[in-house]
Amino acid sequence: MKETMKDIILNASVQMTESCHKTDFIVSRGERCLPDRSCIIRILKDLKRIMFPGYFGEENIALISPQYFIGDRLTDIYGKLKPQIEISLYYRDYEKYTEEEISERAEEVCEEFFKRLPHVQQMLLKDVQAGFDGDPAAKSREDVVISYPGLFAIFVYRIAHELYTQDVPFLPRIMTEYAHSRTGIDINSGAQIGEYFFIDHGTGVVIGETTEIGNNVKLYQGVTLGALSTRSGQKLKGKKRHPTIKDNVTVYSGASILGGETEIGEGVIVAGGAFVTKSVPAHTKVIVKNPEIKIKDSDKKIELQTTENKEGIWEI
Numbered sequence: 001m002k003e004t005m006k007d008i009i010l011n012a013s014v015q016m017t018e019s020c021h022k023t024d025f026i027v028s029r030g031e032r033c034l035p036d037r038s039c040i041i042r043i044l045k046d047l048k049r050i051m052f053p054g055y056f057g058e059e060n061i062a063l064i065s066p067q068y069f070i071g072d073r074l075t076d077i078y079g080k081l082k083p084q085i086e087i088s089l090y091y092r093d094y095e096k097y098t099e100e101e102i103s104e105r106a107e108e109v110c111e112e113f114f115k116r117l118p119h120v121q122q123m124l125l126k127d128v129q130a131g132f133d134g135d136p137a138a139k140s141r142e143d144v145v146i147s148y149p150g151l152f153a154i155f156v157y158r159i160a161h162e163l164y165t166q167d168v169p170f171l172p173r174i175m176t177e178y179a180h181s182r183t184g185i186d187i188n189s190g191a192q193i194g195e196y197f198f199i200d201h202g203t204g205v206v207i208g209e210t211t212e213i214g215n216n217v218k219l220y221q222g223v224t225l226g227a228l229s230t231r232s233g234q235k236l237k238g239k240k241r242h243p244t245i246k247d248n249v250t251v252y253s254g255a256s257i258l259g260g261e262t263e264i265g266e267g268v269i270v271a272g273g274a275f276v277t278k279s280v281p282a283h284t285k286v287i288v289k290n291p292e293i294k295i296k297d298s299d300k301k302i303e304l305q306t307t308e309n310k311e312g313i314w315e316i
Contacts, residue, residue, distance in 0.1 A: 032091045035084045040174050043084070046077050047159055051121050052145050074114065082110050085163075088170040109166045120158050123195055127154050130198040134218055150199030153185035160189035191225075193217075194247070201253075208242035210260060217245055220253040220272070228259040228277060246282065255286075 003011075049057045050073045053066050085106040093102060131144040131151055138144055144151055156179035160172040172189035180186045185202045187193075190209035197213065199205055201221035207213070211225045227241035240260035249264050251257065252272035257264060264270065265282030273288050280286055 032094060033087060034091060035087050035170050035174065037174050037178075039080055039084060040171055041178055043077055043080050044156060044159065044175060044178065046073055046080075047117075048155060049073060050077075050117075051124055051155065055142070055145050074117075078110060078114065081113070082106050084171060085109050085168055088168055092169045109163070109168055112166060113162050116162050120162065123158055124151075124155055126195045127151060127197050130196040130216070130218070131200075134198050135200060148202075149183035149185065150202040150205075153179045153183045153187055153199065153202065153205075154193075154197060155179075157187040157189060157191070157193065161191070161193075164189040191242075210240045211242040212244040214245060214247035214249070214266070216248045218250045220251065222254040223251045224256040224258070226256065226258050243276075 045056070049055075049059075050070045053069060059069060086103055089097075089102045089105055090099065097105070128141050128144050128151060131148055132138045132141045135144075138148075156175050160175040163175075164172040176187055176189050183202055185199060185205045187205075187207045188209040188211070191207050191211040191213065193207075193211075193213040194215035194217065196216045198217075199219045204222040205219055206224045206226055208226050213225075225243055225245065227236070242260060243257045243262040243264060245251070245257070245264045246266040246268070248267045249270070250268075251264075251270040252274075254272045255270045255274040255276070257270065257274075257276045259277050261279070262277060263279040264276070265280055265284070267283040268280050268286065269284075270276065270280075270286040271288055274286050275288075276286060
């Protein structure tokens with residue numbers, strides 16, 4: 001006899017439940033649960049409103065006290081953030097600490113996080129200036145704040161990094177992956193990034209967890225600051241796997257800089273398409289040798305050859 005739809009659904013639910021019970025991560029155990037992604041995204045949106053008052057949301061800042069607005073929003077953010085931190089810590093540490101100890105730790109994290117917010121705002125204002133100074137197409141700093149995907153990804157990274165440094169699970173990754181899904185820019189919250197940072201265009205940029213980036217660094221679309229190999233997986237956890245980029249470096253589109261021992265010296269310019277796995281001395285240029293270009297017109301072939309001025313060039 002043909003199965004009814006009711007029987008099919010019942011059988012599917014039984015089999016899927018059995019699969020869940022065979023794993024240790026699909027179904028939360030006991031009172032443990034995971035943080036609410038939608039709540040974390042709302043927290044990010046609220047933080048964006050106070051980092052740039054008057055740029056986002058419906059409030060007319062000219063009609064209210066900015067200090068009152070920011071203070072009111074911060075109080076609301078605290079009310080949302082602390083429970084999510086508690087949930088995350090409890091999920092990971094429920095066997096080590098009591099609920100009271102976890103709640104106290106969540107409060108400590110919030111205290112440090114809110115103390116750091118003025119510093120984060122100052123860093124973001126410098127990032128806005130970097131975007132404006134570095135892009136002749138930018139009409140104003142306001143243009144950068146409300147429109148540029150690179151700044152949005154940097155904003156989310158700087159917020160997530162503050163939680164990462166306090167060893168909060170889940171939340172930093174949820175935040176940066178939200179920015180990744182919105183912009184195509186993947187900045188791991190563990191990366192260390194200096195001031196006056198700018199990502200132009202942005203799509204396809206990847207910055208790994210142990211990357212170190214100095215001040216006044218500019219990246220273009222498609223740049224990867226990654227690891228040489230991930231085959232060892234968890235064995236590499238906690239080790240320096242990604243490159244170090246010193247101050248005043250520009251990396252053009254499509255370049256890949258890989259490896260934990262790779263250091264790009266101060267003032268280096270890395271050309272588009274370069275594949276760098278060794279350290280580069282300061283104040284040099286990294287170029288890719290031009291491939292042979294052939295233009296075919298009917299039965300004729302014209303070979304174009306170019307020459308490069310080798311002075312100050314670091315060839316790969």
